[in-house]
Amino acid sequence: MVDATALRAAFARRLSAMYGTEVPAYTTLVEVSQEVNREVLARMGADAERLGSIGRVTAERHGAIRVGTPAELAQVARIFGAMGMYPVGFYDLREAASSSVPVVSTAFRPVEADELAANPFRVFTSMLVTGDRRFFGEDLRRRLEAFLEARRLFPPRLLELADRAEAEGGLDDAAAEEFLTLATRSFELSREPVSRGWYAELERVSAVAADIGGVPSTHVNHLTPRVLDIDALYARMSARGITMIDAIQGPPRWSGPDLLLRQTSFRALAEPRLFREDDGRIAEDDLRVRFGEVEARGIAVTPAGRALYDELAAALDDALAGRRVDAEERNAVAAGLWEARVPRTEAELAARDLAYFTFHAVQDRPSGPPPAGLAELLAGGWVSARPIVYEDFLPRSAAGIFQSNLTSDGAKDVTAAGADFGPDELAGVLGRTLHDPYELYAAIRAESLARVREELGLPGE
Ligand code: OOG
Ligand code: NI
Structure with missing residues (x-):
């Protein structure tokens, strides 16, 4: 039996192999990331694995x-349910982007600590x-929906295997192989011709x-x-001749612990695609739709930590309003705001309940009865x-x-009128629980606290 965890790990490997053949710069990115990771591990030892x-x-x-x-x-x-990946979080990019991005999003991921590990x-x-009128007028909306309804992204056999895997907790070897092959193929770049006129019409909107x-x-x-170490990676990719976007997004480089998520990217090269011209001729041209991205992950923040992050992001916008600055200056201003407002140690982040931690009973602990409070x-x-x-x-x-x-x-x-589409509507579409990320982090923390109390023989809170 290949269980959900093994299916997920195998799917990630297959997708990676496939993407490497489709986008060669991705392979360079993976190589450089691993080179940087080895160096950080050699330099920092166990701290690198915190x-x-x-x-x-x-x-x-x-x-x-x-x-x-x-x-x-x-x-x-x-x-994704077959692979133990469930919808977490709601992102409304229609509001967040200044360009025309008519989508709402979620992330499918494992939700339990051991599955994540x-x-x-x-x-x-x-x-x-x-249905959002700011992007699609009535006529375009009708034709777009008809086009989408007529296509089939996933073969019925893939969905059947997915349902079986989710119901039974996995698949036998042969079915797992078939599932992984069909799933990976569904996300390859298609060689089917793209209708030039239709693509161009949509592109004018978004x-x-x-x-x-x-x-x-x-x-x-x-x-x-x-x-x-995303700063080291950024410098090294540029040195290898790959032009990165001009900044690292998210929190700045600063003297405290890594928090949340820092990301940077580069635009993939144009890829050859077949087009069907208006007169029916098939011609080769290229499309630039994909890119490379890399990220450094930090500590998850609590709602209070997130409010502070958002406040500092807004303060950065204010400080830079009307100024043209390069990435270095921008980081310097952001880091200044952070140094002044964000605690620089994990202990203080925990004490002020700005970030999430798990708690563990220490092996060599003092003798005698333990105090009741977490701080003590x-x-x-x-x-x-x-x-x-x-x-x-x-x-x-x-x-x-x-x-x-x-x-x-x-x-x-x-x-024009937008379409009301929020987390509840998304959960309705999914037909499953849409998890709240804060609740998941809080549950992992609470579980560790319950274990600590049990180990130390303390009454539950
Ligand atoms: C998704 C963009 C968002 C990230 O890492 O924030 C994303 C997309 O381009 O489809 O992947
Ligand atoms: Ni991304």
């Missing part, structure tokens, strides 16, 4: 896919909101809409390895704290990733 074992980090990837309809998204949920593979998944609804299939948009247990050397890594995404960075990858801004009619 946010995940080197085994986890080396295998770690996130992918991004985009689909067109609620029905397609519900199918994606079944395929075994393989944290996650896929940022976006769905077009065709390059993302064209990427999703202008073609009869879906594909991996990027696959992102994790690196332990930590201070007295009874209990130690370990940071919980951030497993999710940042809407602002995601908007930046979408934007840096667009060939045009598109056209968004800000005077």
Whole structure:
């Protein structure tokens, strides 16, 4: 029996091998990431593994896919459900991006601590909101929905195997092989011709809409390895002749612990595609729809920590308003704000409840009865704290990733009515629980605290 964990790990490896053949610069990115990770491990020893074992980090990837309809998204949920990946978080890129990005998103990922440790593979998944009038007028909406309804992204056999895997907790070897082959193939770049006129019409509204609804299939948009020192990686990729976007998104480089998520990317090269011209001729041309991305993950923050992060991001915007600065200056201003406001030690982040930690009874602990309070247990050397890594995404960075990858801004009619589409609507489409990331981190913390209390013979809280 190949269980959900093994299916997920195998799928991540296959997708990585496939993407490497499709986008060679991805292979360079993975190589450089691993080179940097080895150096950080040699330099920092055990501290390098504070946010995940080197085994986890080396295998770690996130992918991004985009689909067109609620029905397609519900199918994606079944395929990932087979691999122990469940929808977590709601991101509304329609609001976060200044360009025309008519999608809402979630991330499919494992939700339990041991599953995350075994393989944290996650896929940022976006769905077009065709009913949003700011992007699609009535006529275009009708034709777009008809186009999407007529296509089939996933073969019925794949969905059947997915359902079986989820119901039975895995698949036998032969069925697992078939499932993985069909799943990987579903996310390859299609060689089917793209209709030139249709693609161009959608592209005038939104390059993302064209990427999703202008073609009869879906594909991996990027696959992102994790690196332990993203500043070192950035410099090294540039030295290898790969032009990165001009900045690292997310928190700045500063003197305290890594928090949340820092990401950077480069635009993939144009890829040859077949086009069907208006007169029926087939011609080769190229499309630039995919790119490379890399990320450094830090500690997950609590709602209070997130409010502080958002406040500092807004303060940075204010400080830079009307100024043209390069990435170095920008980092310097952001780091200044952070140094003044964010605690520089894990202990203080925990004490002020700004970030999530798990707690563990210390082996060589003092003798005698332990104190009751967590602060006293930590201070007295009874209990130690370990940071919980951030497993999710940042809407602002995601908007930046979408934007840096667009060939045009598109056209968004800000005077037209948007479509109300929030987390409840998304959960309805998925037909499953849409997990709240904060609740998941809090549950992992609470579980560790319950274990500590039991080990120390303390009454539960
Ligand atoms: C997804 C962009 C968001 C990230 O890492 O924030 C994302 C996309 O381009 O489809 O992947
Ligand atoms: Ni990404």
